[in-house]
Amino acid sequence: MTVTHTLHVPGAHLRYEVRGAGPLLLVMGSPMDAGAFAPLADALANDHTVVTHDPRGISGSTLDDPEQDSTPERRADDVAAILDALGADSADVFGSSGGAVTGLALVARHPARVRTLVAHEPPVMELLPDAAERRAMTEDIIETFHREGQGAAWTKFMAGAGFDDEGRDGGAPAAQPDEPSLQDIANGARFFAHELRGTACFVPDIAALTAAPARVVVGIGADSGGLVTYRTSVALAELLGTPPVEFPGDHGGFLGRPEQFAEALRRTLTV
Numbered sequence: 001m002t003v004t005h006t007l008h009v010p011g012a013h014l015r016y017e018v019r020g021a022g023p024l025l026l027v028m029g030s031p032m033d034a035g036a037f038a039p040l041a042d043a044l045a046n047d048h049t050v051v052t053h054d055p056r057g058i059s060g061s062t063l064d065d066p067e068q069d070s071t072p073e074r075r076a077d078d079v080a081a082i083l084d085a086l087g088a089d090s091a092d093v094f095g096s097s098g099g100a101v102t103g104l105a106l107v108a109r110h111p112a113r114v115r116t117l118v119a120h121e122p123p124v125m126e127l128l129p130d131a132a133e134r135r136a137m138t139e140d141i142i143e144t145f146h147r148e149g150q151g152a153a154w155t156k157f158m159a160g161a162g163f164d165d166e167g168r169d170g171g172a173p174a175a176q177p178d179e180p181s182l183q184d185i186a187n188g189a190r191f192f193a194h195e196l197r198g199t200a201c202f203v204p205d206i207a208a209l210t211a212a213p214a215r216v217v218v219g220i221g222a223d224s225g226g227l228v229t230y231r232t233s234v235a236l237a238e239l240l241g242t243p244p245v246e247f248p249g250d251h252g253g254f255l256g257r258p259e260q261f262a263e264a265l266r267r268t269l270t271v
Contacts, residue, residue: 006060009081011068015060016053016082020045024091025269026082027052030075030098030199031191033059040254043262051091053082055102057190059183070195072098072202076105083113092269096120096219096254097229098199104216108205111212118268120219121229121251123161124236126203134160134228138200145192150185153192161251162227206239216240217268221250 002019017034019041025048027037034052041050054061055075057068079102083091092115095103100122107114125134137160145153180188209216218237224230229251237244247253247264254261 005085007082007085009056009078011064012056012078013062014053014056014078014082016051017041018049018051018086020048020050022046022048024049024051024086024088026050026079026091026093028055028079028093028095028099028102030055030070030072030095030102031058031187031195032097032099033187035059036255039258040262040265043258044265047266051082051086053079055099055195057194058187068194069198070190071198072101072105073109075102076109079106080110080113089113090115092116092118094118094120094265095122097123097251098195100219101199101202104204104209105202107212107214107216108208111208111214114212114214116215116217116269118217118219118245118265119233119236120247120254121221121224121227121233122204122218122236123200123229124202124204124232125200125228127235127239128228128231135201138197142192142196145189150188150192154188157196160228162229163251164226204236204239209240217242218244219247219268220244221253222246222248223250223253227251 002017004017007014027041027050029036033054037052041052044050056078057063057070090113093103100119103117103119104122107117125131128134141153141156144156218233220230220233233244245268248257248260
C-alpha cells in the first residue's frame with residue numbers, strides 16, 4: 001500500500017509517498033517525480049520503507065512563488081524536512097541524476113541525516129576538464145528553450161548528454177515522452193527555466209563529503225559509457241577516493257529494469 005502525504009516547507013508544499021516496511025530508504029530524482037520511481041520503489045518495498053517525492057515545483061509539489069529557482073541546496077533542505085516529518089533521524093538515500101546532486105548537497109548540509117548515499121550518475125559538470133564548454137552548453141539550452149520552446153531545447157539537451165534515439169533503458173532525466181501530458185509539459189518548462197542551471201553548475205563539497213559520517217557511493221550504469229554522466233561519475237568517484245559501483249542499464253536503468261536495479265541497490269546498501 002502506498003500512502004501519500006503533503007508537507008508544508010518554506011516556500012512550498014511537498015508531495016511525498018511512503019510504501020513498504022523495513023529500513024528507511026529515500027529514492028529521489030530531479031526533476032523526475034515520484035511516479036517515475038514507482039516501479040523501483042515497488043521492487044524495494046518488500047524489505048524497505050521506501051519514500052519517494054515530487055521535487056519542489058514538479059508535479060504535486062507546489063510553490064508559493066512559481067518563479068523561484070530550484071537549487072540542490074533547497075531540495076536537500078526539503079529532504080531533511082521530509083525526514084523530520086517521518087520522525088526519522090537518518091535514512092539511506094538513493095538519488096539518480098539531479099536527485100544524486102540533491103543527495104550530495106544533503107550529505108554536505110545535513111551530514112548526520114544520511115547513512116549511505118548512492119549517487120547514481122550525478123551530472124556534476126563542473127568536475128570535468130571541459131566544464132566551461134559544458135556551462136556554455138547549458139546556457140545555450142536554456143536560451144533555446146526561451147527562444148524556440150521545449151522541443152528544440154530537449155533536442156539539444158539529449159544530444160549534449162550523449163543520448164541516441166535507440167537502445168536506452170529509459171532516457172535522460174525527465175526525458176520528453178513521445179506524447180507529453182500537460183503535467184509533463186509543465187515539468188519540462190520548470191526544468192529548463194528554473195532547475196537545469198542550478199543542477200548542472202553544482203560543485204560538490206568534496207571535503208564535506210569525505211568528512212561526513214555518511215558512506216557515499218557513486219553509482220554508474222553498465223551501459224552508460226557514451227554519456228556525459230559516465231564521465232562526471234568517474235570524476236566524482238576519483239575525488240572521493242572510492243571506486244564507482246556498477247548498476248544495470250544506463251542512466252535510466254531503474255526505469256527499464258527495476259527488479260534487477262533494486263537487487264543491485266540492495267547489495268550496495270548492505271556492503
